[in-house]
Amino acid sequence: MTDDRHIDDELPADGLPGLAEDTDEETEEAGLYEHFAITADRGQSPLRLDKFLVAHMERCSRNRIQAAADSGNILVNDRPAKSNYKVKPLDRIRLVMPWPKAEYEIVAEDIPLDIRYEDDDLLLVDKAAGMVVHPGVGNHCGTLVNALTFHLRNLPMFREGNTRAGLVHRIDKNTSGLLVVAKNEEAHARLARQFFDHSIQRRYVALVWGNFDEDEGTITGNIGRSPHDRQKMYVFADGEQGKHAVTHWRVLRRYGYVTLVECRLETGRTHQIRVHMAWQGHPLFNDERYGGDRILRGTTFAKYRQFVENCFAAMPRHALHARLLGFVHPRTGENVLFETELPDDFRALLERWDNYVAAGKVETDD
Template sequence: MSGGISHHSVTLPDEAAGWRLDRALAAALPILSRERLKVLISAGQVTNAMDVPVRDPATKVMAGARFTIAVPLPTAAHNQAQDIPLVIAYEDEHLIVVDKPAGLVVHPAAGNLDGTLVNALLHHCRGSLSGIGGVERPGIVHRIDKDTSGLMVAAKTDRAHTGLAAQFAKHTIDRRYLAIVQGKPMPIEGTVRSWLGRSDANRKKIAVQPDGRGKHAVTHYRTLERLNGAALVECRLETGRTHQVRVHMASIGHPLLGDPVYGGSQKAHRALLGQLGFGRQALHAAHLGFTHPITSCALSMDSSIPPDMQTLFSNLGV
């Protein structure tokens, strides 16, 4: 390592013979994604045994060929690292799964420039982030609303970020939410399919759209327990659209209790929510399952319903 550059020497194994250079190097150097390697190759940062840059990612390689990859050290993220307590459900050198509390914003944005999950991860993971796209930052591949609690995964390395993003794009991530909804869904389980997009009336809201407009969304729900004028429901996401569970349950007449945007709680429920000081949508990301993008091991974890939702559940008991 010198001059802000980390050098990696690779000797390709026999099975790499005939492969593209970017593919062979990605297999030999797991900390870098294939997309990142394509950029480095095109920039002349990969040299052969004769110290000559190889600039074509599609170059076919030979077994035993030696290459040196010069990787610029990741630049510091522009966001500030902040010592914000986190509950860690799983962590290794490639990724981290956080059990996010309600009220914590995921990513800095206008109105929330700090005090976010990203700020907390920059502090917690300092020294272990190898850089996402050349920047020392956690790789956020999905988000949870500020006032939704539960499990969320973030990548520490470029390779893990690419692998996780691919699984989310293919809808192979197992995500299940617990929601307390108004009324008692009939049938007690089913599937909601629709197109979701920004509401024409209120651009801050997501709305069910005519077929072909917006993004296709699929939510599978099942009633776990019937309550007093409400129900505890598990929602399994086949897709992961903004506000998907909240919009889909509201669209079938069962909005989440406490939801300030898509709600419409009955008078008795509003009184109970006020009495309990429950000021958010009753939604918790309770289960997360995926394939580890580096080791290919199946990972599965669960998060217990948080105390505020448990109290609400108990007070709604029949």
Template sequence: MKKIKIIANKNQKEIRIDKFLKKNIQNISRNQIQKLTSLGKVTVNQNDVKKNYKIKPLDFVEIEVSNIPILDYLEYRNIIAEKINLDIVYEDQDIIVVNKPAGMVVHPGYGNEKGTLIHGIKYHFQNSNLNNFDLYRSGLIHRLDKDTSGLLVLAKNEYSKKYLFQQFYSRTIQREYRALIWGNLLEEKGIITGFIGRDPKNRKRMAIFRKNEPYKGKYSVTHYKVLERFKHLTYISCNIKTGKTHQIRAHFKYLGHPLFHDSIYGGNRIFMKKKCSNQSIEFLKTCLKILPRQALHAISLSFMHPKNEKCYFYCPIPEDFKIVLQKCRKIFL
């Protein structure tokens, strides 16, 4: 996450927030600022504001650019291309769809200065026939957590980037995830909603808040349905209507069903251990060793191609996740 914080001086004239931020942040357009404001990524004095808000003296402004690659041009220029084996699902002159493995960080940052997806993408593009490639004006549209596997789409030119981003902004891109969660969900399908934001007790994780709570976050929506039940675990499909940080992971923790082996949200411990037989405990310990990260995979992606054609992409769940499911079917079905 990258959050820029600015305090207006005591003599600040009242001007629209987009003009104020454009003046104070390099390499960002007013259009990008307006979109971020609409997405709830801009707050003043810790409150959401509209695009026409006028800055006042001593206003405390925060703009979050974690999910949208509005980063300094020099950051992109200084990324060193690395030869990394990428699982490219599809590529044409406008877009590239990649199946990201678990364990790979998407974008370089503190503690992850090399070996990221973006390092590999830069090498791939530099060694292809792509002319006039500019990573700053193309590239990331969305992200996945380090230990979440699955599909990501990247733009190969500025037009495609804007075209795809608009679909994320209007929530017309369809993203399906598969997850294995602890416990037995009561309903066959449902919708989880809530205001998601940083947990004030642990900044590494997110939490769900009620609307009137002081740490109110951003509104989030997850649709889910049960695919299979395994006595101590449930295999589910999720479609997210909003793309907040850790959304699926935080939503199911909120329901009391953390993702299997999600260490940040308590899923790396056996759920309701006292109700498990010794045989089940040993079996679940084995599964935790086989799948040493959260059981979450972005399995499909559907959107309008920049050439105005409907696209659908699918990639099967990775082998470690698949093995655990197969073992659960043998033991619990």
């Protein structure tokens, strides 16, 4: 048997192709990456694909293989195959994932976590801005996964060195707020299915440049990697490229030059809120990547410029917070809802704008 075992521990428990994409992590979306490959013997007798792979892949359960097959991540002779496919002589079997194989070991790190809820199946963590969710290029340590690997080190899912252990969705490095983490494979599969089906409630608070004519609205536009800058996402207005994306928004507070909005995600694409808002002419305040880190509305007075610079210093990141997360509990079936308050830097930023407006310094509703 030809056995080029590129064995990896990153087969997701839910079998879905990657994590829900409400994220700004630096990820490559150009294609699929091979994580395991094997060619069946010339004398291979007919055998179910899942049983065949359990026998040839280390540390990978039959349930995880079945889930991966159901989502099209297992190819036989370059075609997706289900778990009941009967392996035949010289079949070429490959496991592919939308992320490259990890080239480093996950080290458990005793990093403090703000855990808002925890039971036997899951936990809710309020991620601080500045923390990367999982290891990647340039971020091999100090991530949420490193911290979770330490905190949950006695659980099977977190002993295997999986770079995405327990994760069913992500938020970007400089976004603060709530993340749900599964503590076992059953919970992982059931939560991931809800994200895949877009049945999860996700609400964010954002401060964006400019004012709105309406009090609420919806942004629909396919999102994909920018053809001009691989570090940015892009809205393809023609609808022929990218992935379908829908963001619902409503005004929470108007400051004239900037507006506080709540965003409800119907889908979860990479950079979705940031790129949708920028596309509509309302980049997030201090969003360096999408042009929000310069003065886009307001006066030309030096005092105003200094005020905005002071605001940038008060919140030296884009103004986005994952405030609310609701889902069906994977074990009890109960609808649960979790909320978190704005972090200190976001509150300090809004206080500055409250004072600025109260002082009558906003000259126009823009």
